[in-house]
Amino acid sequence: FDKLDGHIWMNGEYVKWADAKVHVLTHGLHYASSVFEGERAYGGNIFKMTEHNERLHKSAEILGFKIPYSVQEIDDACVGLLNKQGLKDAYVRPVAWRGSEMMGISAQSNKINLAIAIWEWPSYFSPAEKLKGVRLDVAEYRRPDPATAPCKAKAAGVYMICTISKHAAEAKGYADAMMLDWRGHVAEATGANIFFIKDGEIHTPTPDCFLDGITRRTVIGLAKDRGINVIERTIMPDELSSFEQCFLTGTAAEITPVSEIGADRFVPGSITETLMNDYTTLVNPAAVKAAE
Ligand code: PMP
Numbered sequence: 001f002d003k004l005d006g007h008i009w010m011n012g013e014y015v016k017w018a019d020a021k022v023h024v025l026t027h028g029l030h031y032a033s034s035v036f037e038g039e040r041a042y043g044g045n046i047f048k049m050t051e052h053n054e055r056l057h058k059s060a061e062i063l064g065f066k067i068p069y070s071v072q073e074i075d076d077a078c079v080g081l082l083n084k085q086g087l088k089d090a091y092v093r094p095v096a097w098r099g100s101e102m103m104g105i106s107a108q109s110n111k112i113n114l115a116i117a118i119w120e121w122p123s124y125f126s127p128a129e130k131l132k133g134v135r136l137d138v139a140e141y142r143r144p145d146p147a148t149a150p151c152k153a154k155a156a157g158v159y160m161i162c163t164i165s166k167h168a169a170e171a172k173g174y175a176d177a178m179m180l181d182w183r184g185h186v187a188e189a190t191g192a193n194i195f196f197i198k199d200g201e202i203h204t205p206t207p208d209c210f211l212d213g214i215t216r217r218t219v220i221g222l223a224k225d226r227g228i229n230v231i232e233r234t235i236m237p238d239e240l241s242s243f244e245q246c247f248l249t250g251t252a253a254e255i256t257p258v259s260e261i262g263a264d265r266f267v268p269g270s271i272t273e274t275l276m277n278d279y280t281t282l283v284n285p286a287a288v289k290a291a292e
Pocket of ligand 1 (some may be wrong): 038162188189190191192193210211212213214215216249250251252
């Protein structure tokens with residue numbers, strides 16, 4: 001990845017991709033004082049860009065630092081970099097972190113840095129391929145109690161348990177893992193929210209200790225537009241066998257159907273397919289029109 005082409009926007013300047021470096025004594029590396037976003041451009045437009053960049057600001061605030069660029073400036077930098085990279089279908093990764101001026105838990109004098117990287121990311125899977133669904137393991141680690149970790153921040157530190165859980169799942173041949181929360185309720189996957197369907201209704205966990213994803217809220221809106229009832233509630237793992245369909249939502253995952261979680265099986269059906277089509281139309285109307 002450090003060999004990719006083009007530029008990275010770093011603290012207000014375009015830096016050659018290979019030269020966008022940080023010092024090894026960076027506070028963000030040692031103590032996880034780092035927040036980030038994951039955004040996606042479709043046909044040259046970054047979907048819900050301002051909402052993502054507002055969340056970036058909010059995540060930093062939760063960690064007690066202020067990004068020295070306004071949301072508008074970050075929006076402008078994202079659009080400027082997308083154009084400079086000459087990309088239309090791409091992943092956008094802003095990251096903000098405390099620098100290397102002081103070393104220790106306290107980081108009062110450390111500079112706050114912001115970088116943005118953008119790389120090409122077309123949609124790889126055809127809807128037919130995606131509809132086969134992915135297989136999920138159940139993670140050992142649980143999403144922490146809001147009294148234990150800043151669970152509403154998209155913060156590097158909170159992802160430590162996600163990487164451990166995803167690696168453990170991959171080692172067993174699964175695509176990802178479903179995580180429970182500290183109470184044992186169904187929470188989400190390691191980088192995406194989770195939805196279930198039964199009897200024509202959608203059920204999804206109440207996001208009280210994990211990200212209420214931008215895609216999650218978008219998909220709830222699309223379902224409501226279709227007149228489909230969406231119930232946000234506590235979901236227990238022993239209920240999984242009662243659901244017919246399951247899917248994940250996230251900027252990267254978009255809508256990804258799930259075929260199994262541990263011993264439970266799901267068959268992606270018409271509601272999942274309808275929402276996938278509606279999501280594609282919403283994020284990339286030009287491509288849908290061109291394909292017609
Ligand atoms: N939960 C986690 C842990 C995530 O990493 C993501 C991806 N940002 C999501 C949920 C979904 O969020 P969004 O739809 O805003 O991308």
